[in-house]
Amino acid sequence: MINIVLFGKPGAGKGTQAEFLKTKYNLTHLSTGDIFRFNIKGDTDLGKLAKTFMDKGELVPDAVTIKMLESECNNHPDSSGFLFDGFPRTLSQAEALDAFLESKNEQITATIALEADDEVLVKRILERGKTSGRPDDQDAEKIRNRYQEYNEKTAPLMDYYKGQNKFHSVNGIGSIQEITERLSLVINSLK
Numbered sequence: 481m482i483n484i485v486l487f488g489k490p491g492a493g494k495g496t497q498a499e500f501l502k503t504k505y506n507l508t509h510l511s512t513g514d515i516f517r518f519n520i521k522g523d524t525d526l527g528k529l530a531k532t533f534m535d536k537g538e539l540v541p542d543a544v545t546i547k548m549l550e551s552e553c554n555n556h557p558d559s560s561g562f563l564f565d566g567f568p569r570t571l572s573q574a575e576a577l578d579a580f581l582e583s584k585n586e587q588i589t590a591t592i593a594l595e596a597d598d599e600v601l602v603k604r605i606l607e608r609g610k611t612s613g614r615p616d617d618q619d620a621e622k623i624r625n626r627y628q629e630y631n632e633k634t635a636p637l638m639d640y641y642k643g644q645n646k647f648h649s650v651n652g653i654g655s656i657q658e659i660t661e662r663l664s665l666v667i668n669s670l671k
């Protein structure tokens with residue numbers, strides 16, 4: 481089983497790349513952002529709660545997010561590996577994920593970051609906002625908040641995974657195909 485964490489700032493292209501990688505490597509793609517948005521659409525209790533945070537560009541609380549992620553993993557008992565996209569985003573989430581996988585005799589194989597400058601990313605997000613319908617993509621204040629959350633809570637995870645010798649990064653600027661190839665080189669080197 482290979483379990484990959486796709487890491488990167490908002491707009492780095494995690495979701496786009498996950499679509500290609502999940503097919504190529506037969507992985508179960510779990511995007512916490514997508515799962516929250518699915519729940520918001522369905523007007524579930526989880527969706528209502530998540531919306532109050534997402535609308536402000538804040539992270540959804542760890543306890544809720546971790547519980548949701550674990551139950552999604554448990555829904556795929558026959559998976560040949562997971563591609564985590566947008567999770568973990570805090571140290572508590574990373575520790576919970578390690579403990580959860582360990583309880584199943586599994587572990588994170590590698591974390592791969594998509595690197596790009598903030599300036600490029602903010603432009604991409606605003607462009608995406610024109611068609612995505614995502615309220616958090618259409619407002620400069622919300623986008624700023626997401627970057628602040630990333631810098632404060634998510635960026636420290638790089639050191640966490642470096643400490644485990646599991647951190648890799650690739651240049652996230654280029655064509656979608658070029659970036660898929662860069663990511664594939666890293667994944668192929670893991671096997």
Ligand code: ADP
Nearest residue numbers: 490491512513514534538539540545566567569
């Ligand atoms: P982006 O990476 O562009 O910010 P996502 O779809 O990954 O987009 O996340 C959108 C929002 O969903 C985040 O701003 C946050 O409010 C919430 N969210 C997603 N994943 C997590 C997580 N692991 N922990 C807490 N909140 C999350």
